[in-house]
Amino acid sequence: MANIQEIVGKQFPEVTFAQGETLELTVPDASWHALAAKLHKEFGFDNLRALIGMDWGEELGIVCYLVNSRTYEMIRVKVSTANREEPFLHSITDLYAVAGIYEREVYDFYGIKFIGNPDMRRLFLRNDWVGFPFRKDYDTNPEVNPVRLDHEETEDTTVTYVEDADGKIHAEERVIFKPEDFVVNIGPQHPATHGVLRLRTAVEGEEIKKIDLYLGYIHRGIEKLCEGLTYPQTIHFVDRLDYLGALINSHCVCMCVEKAMGIEVPPRAKVIRVIMDELMRINSHLLAAGTFCMDLGATTMLFYALRERETILNILERTTGARMTFNYNVIGGVRQELDENFVTDVKALLEIMPKAIKEYNKIFTGNVIANNRMNGVGVLSEDDAVDYNITGPSGRATGWNYDVRRAHPYGAYPEVDFEVITRTEGDSMARFKARMSEMEQSCKIIAQLIDKIPEGEICAKVPKIIKLPEGHWFQEVETGKGAFGCYIESTGTTSPWRMKFNSPCFCLAGVIDHLTRGQKIADLITIGGTLDYIVPDIDR
């Protein structure tokens, strides 16, 4: 770290450093791209984990979390502009592929235009939306943005901002689909998009030429809503992001707040949280496998997977009282004591699971048609996974050995022994098999903890009014889909100044176009199914 400070400081004297949770670099926009290139090439910060738009009142800007994909080291870079009327920043899309979609999100909500980003359209909101809603001075008057009853025109062109030699910025029009392209709308209402996601797909016969992603059909503005709520109130929202990782998401937010307040969670709560997380992960993978098989036409497999999922939901229901949005994690621990039969129920589940996984493999994984459909379809290379920030089972299927539980252990994970499943093929089959193996590992983790749940408090003593000190915190957890991050920036009040949920599915959606080029229409379904994105997590 000191090394970075020294070398970067020499080349970029304008960069200022600060040491918080991670090393923080504040850089003016003029040298931002050059700095990013240097960090990427020389220090191996090749993974852009998060790009968060910010409105600091006076200034607009972005906060980037960069990760070294080998050492898992993380740094934070802050770039800002004082021009609120025509804010421009330089894009880093050429260095980090995932920046393309992240920057579009920032443009949509903060109106910051990125010079060099090939596609500067709105991402979530309608084309005719007035203003940028995440700005602190946004006009929420319903007359400005009434509920529009006319349908949104689909545009076949986009705009990109180019800077010429003497620093002048001008807009250039770029064509997405030519008039002669045969464009099929897959979604927003479509059985295989697992939610309301719209993929405008240009096809040539059965072959996919290009996919243009349309998001925002179920965007609820949760991050904006959080800015007006107290911290305990924000937690239940994250259950509604990736609803298959509800407990894991809320675990993340709780940990972030606990970190900021310096609350030590009792050991019993830590273990309960991890067991719940792993149950949730099995649940998520089961549904992913089941619905994926149904998309491929093997309906029976779905019911086999749902059968085991039902057992898990019953266990969760008996303790938390809910089957979907649990609202179980609270700041300092968990809300309720475990159900009296929890341990026996979980043990019964652990008995069933190995047999069930064997059965899944028998009915589906070994099937010759399934193999033909998945082998070599949608191959993602390890470099691409890092570049597109594909974490979770989909990322590990490429060989990128990144698992937050191992890279930055939290909760009770340091105490348990488990294997980080990696595969090398990177195709749909590898992603599918990675999930199957991860369920086994989750069972292994639960088996180690279930007999050793410590006695004691389930929740630490926390103040009645939760007020975070001034500062910013970023916490990550491993959900069933990948690394889920929670970013809180606080000004010292009871509600956050900015709360950002960095969801893995957003990046998964961003890689669809890259993976499906030149594949068949049917492969789009295979790829989408094995990437396993959940739309509420994309549209937060």
Place this chain on the structure above:
Amino acid sequence: MQDLSFITGWIDSFLSTTCGLAPWLTITIECVLIGLGLLLMYALLALFYIYFERKVCAAFQCRLGPDRVGPKGLLQSFADMFKMLIKEIIPLNRVDKFLFGLAPFLVILASMLSFAVLPWGNGLQVIDFNIGIFFLLATSSIGVLGILLAGWSSNNKYTLIGALRSGAQMVSYEISISLCVITMVCLAGTMSVSEIVAQQANGWFIFKGHIPAIIAFLVYIVAGTAETNRGPFDLPEAESELTAGYHTEYSGMHFGFFYLAEYLNLFIIGGVAALLFFGGWMPLHIAGWDGFNTVMDYIPSIVWFLAKAVAITFIMIWFKWTFPRLRIDQLLSFEWKYLMPLCLVNLVLMVIVITTGFHF
């Protein structure tokens, strides 16, 4: 073995002799009666299949299936049929109205015509002439026209892709089916349906023709599944890719026709397989076991035929609920690279077996 032609004979003599009607009038009345009978049978079979498939797939999937309407849910498909009948047929803008309306009728016409050729029982056959099986192949091919028209006239990209897939698929797999049929026709030495059945009185063709017949049967079942657009070959209506494929835009009874035709085509494929390989309505006879054979003869021939056809379709339903779907390129290369060459080789093999007299 009772001959069911006494029923038809009785009706004929009742009309012409007892009522003293003119021959043309007798024939007209008989045709109408037969048409009604076929339609009734057609509808009942479709309803049976809807119920049967639901129950079978429920059993595969650890579910119960329909069990609320009527005892054991037996009236469920009747309820569904009435629902379908009273549903509105939604008119759409910008479709080719004539072709859009015509397509479901073409599909149902094709399966009804093929339906008529099947040998229902001893003496129960509607059309019996010297090229019966050829007629069946010809009429069942009309269906693809209906599907192509449905996809094209709907003015929808999903239906168009579905229809094109379907066209490619059905035309390809028809070749395999035809080659399998030709192989069996070689063994029978006739194209007449009643003759083919009669030849199997002392042993079903699957035993008589041994190896080539078994190969032909296996290929026929695979190709037949593809021909009916059912899983794992249900690409034309792959719901996860194309919502509902070629019939996405259809509603009410227009959709009902496609739905009906799908199940009836399933039955026809099963029926033709029973006809060509399992002796049509012929009971199972084992040479030398006279007692056994007499018992078998007591089972009515129509029951034999239906049981065989349903047993074969059960296998096809089993396919559907087990296997994932193929991709279009895999589907076509499977046909053109494997099934069709195999069929051609099998045809040659059958000819060799017949010429050397190496069959039973």
